[in-house]
Amino acid sequence: MSRLVARRLRWAVLPLLIVGLVAGCRSEVALSANDERLQVITTTGILRDLVSNVGGDRVAVSSLVPDGADPHSYEPSLRDIRDVVYADVAFSNYLLLEEQAIIKALDANLRDGVPNISLAEGAVKYAAEIIPLVEDVSLDTIWLGMRVRGTGAMLGANRASDVLLSATSADGPGGVVAYLTESFGNPSFYVDSTDGFDPANGYRDDTATLPPDAHTHMSWAFTKPGVYRLTMRAQLAVDAQSPPVAMGEQVFTFAVGVDPHSVPGMTGAAVLNSGHADLTVDLDQRRLYLFADPEGSGEANQRVYDPARTVVEVPSKALLEVPGDRKFRFLGRPGTQVYQLPQAVLGKHVHGEIDPHLWQNVRNAISYTELIRDTLIAADSQGAPAYRSNASAYIRELEQLDAYVRDTIARIPPSRRHLITTHDAFGYLGQAYGIQISGFVTPNPATEPSLADRRRLVETIRNLKIPAVFLEPGLAARSTTLTEVAREEGLRICSIYGDTFDRDVTTYAQMMRFNAGSLHDCLTGDN
CATH class of the missing domain: 3.40.50.1980 (Nitrogenase molybdenum iron protein domain)
Incomplete structure (x- = not known):
C-alpha cells in the first residue's frame, strides 16, 4: 500500500x-x-x-x-x-x-x-558540542527567579509535564508582586498579594507554571519597606488526566529596605543580596528551597540554602519610581516609589542550564544534519539514497560555511572581538570563533534604567573601546537603553541574527554568513 x-x-x-x-x-x-x-x-x-x-x-x-x-x-x-x-x-x-x-x-x-x-x-x-548557559549577573541587586530541579522521572514526569509553583499567603507591611515583563512590555503576573490569595481556584491567579528542569527570570516589587514572609507551595502535574502531586510548601523571607541581619527570628541567618538565586522546586527530593550563587560565578557554584535560615535582601538602592505607562499601575501611581529586584532578562525567558542555541557553531549544524539524515532514512527507507546524497552535499556546503565564518572573524583584530548585544543567544558563536561575549543588555521596560546600570554599560564600552553594538532585528525596537548609549557614545548599531529568519535572511547559511560579515565590518570599521 x-x-x-x-x-x-x-x-x-x-x-x-x-x-x-x-x-x-x-x-x-x-x-x-x-x-x-x-x-x-x-x-x-x-x-x-x-x-x-x-x-x-x-x-x-x-x-x-x-x-x-x-x-x-x-x-x-x-x-x-x-x-x-x-x-x-x-x-x-x-x-x-x-x-x-x-x-x-x-x-x-x-x-x-x-x-x-x-x-x-x-x-x-553525532559529536555536537554543548556549553552551559552563561548569564550576566553584574547587577546591583540579586537576580531572583523560580527554578525546577530534577526530572521527576520516578513520578512519571516528562518534558510535557507542568510544575506549579503557587503563592498561598504573604505577610508584610505592603504588597508583593512577582511579574514577568513580556517581550513587548506587557506584564504577566506570577504573584500578586495586593488582590489576595484565592484557595477556591487553587491559587491559579498566583501560580507560575514551568516545565521540568527549567528556570525563569522575573521582577519582584514590594510597595513598602519592612520584613515580608511569602508562603509558596509546589505541585507536579504529570499530565492533564492525573491529579497534581504535592511537592511541598515553604516560607521565604525578604528584608526590604531594612537591615537583613535584624529580621526577628532569623538571628545568624544567611543573607542573599547578590548574584543569582531561585525559589526552587526539587522534583526528586519533593521539597522547596533557595538555590543560589551569591558570587555570580556560575552554575557550578550554586548551592542549596534553607529558607528557614536565609533572608533575601532587597536593599534601599532597589528603590525605583513607578513609570507612567498605564500597564504598570498595579505597582502604584506614576512616580510612587517601590522596591524592585529587576527581571534582568527582557521577555519571557524560561530555559535550562544548557545553552540551546547550538547552531551558532556551524559544526553543530553539521551534527544536526547527520541526525536529520538518519531520521528521514528510518522513516522513508526508499529515499535513503537521496537523503544521503543531499546530506553529503549540504555538509560540504556547511564545512565551507564554517571555514568562511572562522576566517572572516579571524580578520577582526583580537582587541576588537567583543560582542555586546541584547540576547544571550551567541555563546556558541563566541566559543567556536573567538568572539568575546562582553555583555548582553536587556532593559526592563517597567522601570527607567538606573544611573549605575547606564554607567556600567558606558564604562564597559569605553574600557574595551567597543566600536559597535549588535541588535537582533526583531528586538531592536525595544532595546532603548543600548541604542541610546550607543548613539551617545558614537557607536555603530549593527544587526545580528540569533533564533529566527526574516524577509532579508531566509536560510541558515545566509544567516551565518551575514553574522560573520556584520561582525567583521562593524568591529573593524569597514563598510
Whole structure:
C-alpha cells in the first residue's frame, strides 16, 4: 500500500471538531494527507531549512514558529496543530529553547509511532558540542527567579509535564508582586498579594507554571519597606488526566529596605543580596528551597540554602519610581516609589542550564544534519539514497560555511572581538570563533534604567573601546537603553541574527554568513 493511500485511510476519521476549527482559521495548509511526500514538522525556521536541504523533493516541511517570531514565546495556532496531526516526522531543538506550549503541541498531537526528535540532545551522539548557559549577573541587586530541579522521572514526569509553583499567603507591611515583563512590555503576573490569595481556584491567579528542569527570570516589587514572609507551595502535574502531586510548601523571607541581619527570628541567618538565586522546586527530593550563587560565578557554584535560615535582601538602592505607562499601575501611581529586584532578562525567558542555541557553531549544524539524515532514512527507507546524497552535499556546503565564518572573524583584530548585544543567544558563536561575549543588555521596560546600570554599560564600552553594538532585528525596537548609549557614545548599531529568519535572511547559511560579515565590518570599521 502506498504512503498516500495509507495516509488517506488513516485520516478518514480525523475528528471533525479539530478539522472544522482549523479550517476556519486559515485556508492554506502546509502539510497535507493528500501529499505523497514525507510530511515533516519542525519547531523553528532554522530547523525547517536544515530539513529542506536534506529532504529535498521527497519531503514537505513546515515550521510551527513563523519566521520573525520568537521561539521562546510563540504560542501555536490551530493551523499549527493541524500540521502536527499530519506529520510523519517531527523535529524540535528543545533544551528548553521553545515555548513549552510548542512542545506540548508536538507531544500531544503527533500520532503514535511518529519519530519525535529533539535535535540538540540527539546531536550530541553525532559529536555536537554543548556549553552551559552563561548569564550576566553584574547587577546591583540579586537576580531572583523560580527554578525546577530534577526530572521527576520516578513520578512519571516528562518534558510535557507542568510544575506549579503557587503563592498561598504573604505577610508584610505592603504588597508583593512577582511579574514577568513580556517581550513587548506587557506584564504577566506570577504573584500578586495586593488582590489576595484565592484557595477556591487553587491559587491559579498566583501560580507560575514551568516545565521540568527549567528556570525563569522575573521582577519582584514590594510597595513598602519592612520584613515580608511569602508562603509558596509546589505541585507536579504529570499530565492533564492525573491529579497534581504535592511537592511541598515553604516560607521565604525578604528584608526590604531594612537591615537583613535584624529580621526577628532569623538571628545568624544567611543573607542573599547578590548574584543569582531561585525559589526552587526539587522534583526528586519533593521539597522547596533557595538555590543560589551569591558570587555570580556560575552554575557550578550554586548551592542549596534553607529558607528557614536565609533572608533575601532587597536593599534601599532597589528603590525605583513607578513609570507612567498605564500597564504598570498595579505597582502604584506614576512616580510612587517601590522596591524592585529587576527581571534582568527582557521577555519571557524560561530555559535550562544548557545553552540551546547550538547552531551558532556551524559544526553543530553539521551534527544536526547527520541526525536529520538518519531520521528521514528510518522513516522513508526508499529515499535513503537521496537523503544521503543531499546530506553529503549540504555538509560540504556547511564545512565551507564554517571555514568562511572562522576566517572572516579571524580578520577582526583580537582587541576588537567583543560582542555586546541584547540576547544571550551567541555563546556558541563566541566559543567556536573567538568572539568575546562582553555583555548582553536587556532593559526592563517597567522601570527607567538606573544611573549605575547606564554607567556600567558606558564604562564597559569605553574600557574595551567597543566600536559597535549588535541588535537582533526583531528586538531592536525595544532595546532603548543600548541604542541610546550607543548613539551617545558614537557607536555603530549593527544587526545580528540569533533564533529566527526574516524577509532579508531566509536560510541558515545566509544567516551565518551575514553574522560573520556584520561582525567583521562593524568591529573593524569597514563598510
